Amino acid sequence: MAKPQTNQTHEVIEKYGEVVRLRALGLSFQQIADRVGYHGRQGASEAYRQAIKLWGRDSVDELQALENERLDHLWRVVMGQLETAQRQQADSGTIIQIINSALLVSKRRSALFGIDAPRQVEISGTVETTVDTDIAELLKQRIGLIEAGLPIVLEGEIEDDE
Numbered sequence: 001m002a003k004p005q006t007n008q009t010h011e012v013i014e015k016y017g018e019v020v021r022l023r024a025l026g027l028s029f030q031q032i033a034d035r036v037g038y039h040g041r042q043g044a045s046e047a048y049r050q051a052i053k054l055w056g057r058d059s060v061d062e063l064q065a066l067e068n069e070r071l072d073h074l075w076r077v078v079m080g081q082l083e084t085a086q087r088q089q090a091d092s093g094t095i096i097q098i099i100n101s102a103l104l105v106s107k108r109r110s111a112l113f114g115i116d117a118p119r120q121v122e123i124s125g126t127v128e129t130t131v132d133t134d135i136a137e138l139l140k141q142r143i144g145l146i147e148a149g150l151p152i153v154l155e156g157e158i159e160d161d162e
Helices: 010-024 029-036 041-087 092-113 134-147
Strands: none
Touching: 010 029, 010 041, 029 041, 041 092
């Protein structure tokens, strides 16, 4: 894990702002690194994390508001398409595609704001033997790595190249 940034100069703060702006536009960390001047995606990713820590919840709220504005725009576009398709008596396949697009926008908004209730799964029954699950298998693998003295790399974790 990289060390927290302690040299928060005006130049560093400006770079953080650019990293957050580019990330909000949807650029990958590698693309951001290339544009802002970091040596690689890891540097841009760490700068993004540091910027979020530095600016705290306000920045997250701003990004959430920005994403919500994008979703509002997409919603208006899709609803305009639906209205036009209905007025022109488009075929049902076209209307269904537009409705599916509207559902995708709605699903994304629900995920953004945590609107959907979490799902709970209950497993019941009588079992005569040990029940193996993906989690149990994962734990067995990680315990084996620890016992062997090997590092555990979590999926999606960025390893230091340096």
